[in-house]
Amino acid sequence: MIEQNNDSGTESNRPNTGWTIPSGRRTDEWSECLVLIGNKQDRAAFTRFFRHFGPLIKAFALSGSSLSAAHADELVQEVMIKVWQKAGGFNPEKAAASTWVYTIARNCRTDMFRRLQKFDTQLAAEDLNIELEEEEPFAVLHNRRGADRVRELMGQLPPDQAQILAKVYMEGKSHSEAAAELDLPLGTVKSRVRLAIQKLQVQMDRL
Amino acid sequence: MVNHHPSTDFLMEYSAGTLPVAQAACVSAHIDYCDKCRRAHEQFQSIGGTLFDALEPVPVTDSLLERILAQLDDPAPLTFTPATQDEALPGLLRRIINGDFSQLVWKRVTKSLSVSYLSTGDTDYEFALFRIAAGGRIPEHRHGGSEMTLVLEGGFSDGHGSYHPGDFVFRSQDDTHAPVALDGEHCICLAVTDAPLKFTRWQHRWMNPFMQLRAS
Numbered sequence: 001m002i003e004q005n006n007d008s009g010t011e012s013n014r015p016n017t018g019w020t021i022p023s024g025r026r027t028d029e030w031s032e033c034l035v036l037i038g039n040k041q042d043r044a045a046f047t048r049f050f051r052h053f054g055p056l057i058k059a060f061a062l063s064g065s066s067l068s069a070a071h072a073d074e075l076v077q078e079v080m081i082k083v084w085q086k087a088g089g090f091n092p093e094k095a096a097a098s099t100w101v102y103t104i105a106r107n108c109r110t111d112m113f114r115r116l117q118k119f120d121t122q123l124a125a126e127d128l129n130i131e132l133e134e135e136e137p138f139a140v141l142h143n144r145r146g147a148d149r150v151r152e153l154m155g156q157l158p159p160d161q162a163q164i165l166a167k168v169y170m171e172g173k174s175h176s177e178a179a180a181e182l183d184l185p186l187g188t189v190k191s192r193v194r195l196a197i198q199k200l201q202v203q204m205d206r207l
Numbered sequence: 208m209v210n211h212h213p214s215t216d217f218l219m220e221y222s223a224g225t226l227p228v229a230q231a232a233c234v235s236a237h238i239d240y241c242d243k244c245r246r247a248h249e250q251f252q253s254i255g256g257t258l259f260d261a262l263e264p265v266p267v268t269d270s271l272l273e274r275i276l277a278q279l280d281d282p283a284p285l286t287f288t289p290a291t292q293d294e295a296l297p298g299l300l301r302r303i304i305n306g307d308f309s310q311l312v313w314k315r316v317t318k319s320l321s322v323s324y325l326s327t328g329d330t331d332y333e334f335a336l337f338r339i340a341a342g343g344r345i346p347e348h349r350h351g352g353s354e355m356t357l358v359l360e361g362g363f364s365d366g367h368g369s370y371h372p373g374d375f376v377f378r379s380q381d382d383t384h385a386p387v388a389l390d391g392e393h394c395i396c397l398a399v400t401d402a403p404l405k406f407t408r409w410q411h412r413w414m415n416p417f418m419q420l421r422a423s
Contacts, residue, residue, distance in 0.1 A: 043276065050272050055264030062265060073271055080275050085283040095249075099256025106224045106255060121228050121328025127299060128231045129224070130239070143246055147253040154257040168223045169255040170262065175216060190216065197215055202250045 030097035031090075038087035050080055053101055060105050064171025071112065078108045094140055096151065103129070109172065150200045161196040164189055209241045209373035213355075217377070218244060222251035229332035229422075232299055233355045233375075233399045239297035240373025295372075296359065300397070303327060303334070308360075308395065311336065316414075319343025319388070326423040333403075333422045337396050339363060339388035346411040347385035351402030354378045361394035363387060383407055 030052065036045035057079050061072035082104050090100055107125035114121065154162070167178040179189040213221070213234050220226045221234045238245045296307060303325050304310055313321040319340040327334045339345060341361070355377050362371040365386040370376060378384065380402075388394040403418040 043279070046279070047272065047276075050267075050275065054267040054271070056259060056262050058265040058267050059262040060259060063262070072265075073267070076267055076271060077275050077278075081278055084279050096253070096256055098260045099253050102256040102259040103252055105259070110224045119228075119328065123228055123232065123299075123303070123327060125224060127302065128228065128235050129221075130235060130298060139242075143249055146246065146250045150250050150253040151257045154254065165254055166258055168219065168225065169258050172223065172225055174220060174225050193219065194215065197219075200250070200254065202247055 028097065031092040034083075034087045034090045034097050034100070035092060037084060038090055041084075046080075046084060049083065053083075053098075054080065056098075057101070057105050060102075060170060061109060064167065064173065065109075065113075067109075067112070071116075075105070075108055075112055078112075079105045082108065094144060096147065099147065103131075106172075113172075146202070150202065153200045157196055157199060161192045161199070164192050165196055168193075209237075209243075209371075209375075211368070211370060211374040211376055212241065212244055213237060213375050214377065218247055219251055222248050223255060227329055227332055229327045229329040229334045229399045230355060232303065232327055232334065233357055233397060235299050236297040236397065237357055237373065237375040239299070241375075300359070308336075313338060317346070320345055324421045324423070328423075330422050332399050332401050333420050334397070334399050335421065337398055339386070339394045339396075341388055341393050342390045343393075344387045345385060346406050347383060347408050348404045348406045348411075349381055349383040350378060350400055350404050352380055352400060353402075354398055354400040354404075356399075357397045359395045359397060361392040362389040363394045363396070364389065 030049065033045045033049045036042040037049065054076050057076045058072050061067050061075040062069075067075070079101070083101065086104070090097070107129060110125035113119075114125075157165070163182070164178055167173045167181065168175070171178075173181065175189050175193065176186055178184075179186040182189070217226065217230075217234055221231055224231075226234065238248060296304075301307065311323040313323050315321050320343065321338045323336045323338075325334050325336065336359070337345075339361075355375070356370075357376075358370045358372050358374045360372060362369060362374075363386045364370070365384040367384065369389065401420070401422075403415075403420045405415050405418070406412050
C-alpha cells in the first residue's frame, strides 16, 4: 500500500552489471514534469504537478499538527512556489521526485511552525539541511540504489514499525513524543526504529 | 578521515527535521565533513519521500492553483553568501559566525581554554566554540544536560578516544570527562549543550557558580 511508485525497485531486479552507468535513469512522470518545469518553465507541467502533489502537501501539512486549513493552504503555496524556483536544480539521477518535494515540504513546514511559535532564528530549515552536490557518477548511482532499495522495502515493514516512522517523518514527532502518543516506553520506540532501519538496509557502515 | 559519528537516532531526527535548531546545526556541520553520514541521511530522506507518497490526499481548490500561478513570475528571494570563503569550515558555520575564526571574540576561561558564544536563535541550547591551547587540559567536568561536540581544528583526547576534525561526540548527562588538546596545535571545537558544565574536582569547583548557560 505504501509502494505507489511503479518504477522503483527495477534496480534490484536487474543483474548487478558493475560499472555500466546509468542503468538507474528514471523515466517516471513526475521526474519528467520537474525537468520540464526546470528547463522550460512549463506551466502545463507545473499544473499537472500541482494536481498530484498539492493534495499530498496539504495532507502533510495537516498530519499530526495543529495547523489550520488556511495555514495548510499557505504551506501548499509556499512549497509549490519553491518547486517552481528550484526545479532547475532537480537531478532525476539523484533523487525521486517525491523525496525531493518531501524535503522542500519538510523545510517549509518546520519554518512555518517556528514562525507561528515566534521562534526567532536567522537559520531557515533549508540552511540547516544543505544539499551537498555529489559529483562522482558511481557514488551518485550507488546512493540512488540505496534510496530506491529503501523505497521498495518500506512496503514490507511490519505495521508497528511503519507507524513509528510515519509519526516521525509525517507528523514531525521526536522519538519521545511518538512514545508518549502511542503510549509506549521510549525504549520500545527506539528498538522498533532500529529494527526498521535494519530491514530498510540503510547504509550504516559508518558505525 | 572521520571516525566518530552521530547516532542513528540523531541522524533520523535530523532527516525528519525534528532536531532543535542548535543540534541540527551541529549535525549538519558534521555531515559537511562526512560522506558516510550524508549517504545515510539521503536514505533516511527516502523514508520520508515514500511515506509522503502514500499519504491520503486532501483536496485543494482551483483558486489556490490560480493564486500560485499568479505568483510564479515574482523573482526568487536573494540567497545569502558568506563574506569570506574559508573552505575548511562548513558553510553553515561560516554563516553563523558571519565570516571565519578571525571574526570571533574569544573570552578566556582558564589559562588554556577560551570560549566564543554564537547565536542560533535557539534559547534552549548554548552554541559555542571552545579553543584549547596545544596540549592544554580542560579540568574534569560533567554536564547537567547533554553535549554535542564537533572538532573543527586540531584535535583532543579524553580517555574514551581521540578526536580529529569532523569527529562528532555526544555526551549525555553525568558523563564525566577531562579533554586534553593534542600536542602541536590548538584545538577548536563546536559544543552544543543545554546545561552549563560543572567542574568535578575540588580545586576547580569554585568556578561552577560562574559557568552559566549562554543560549541565544
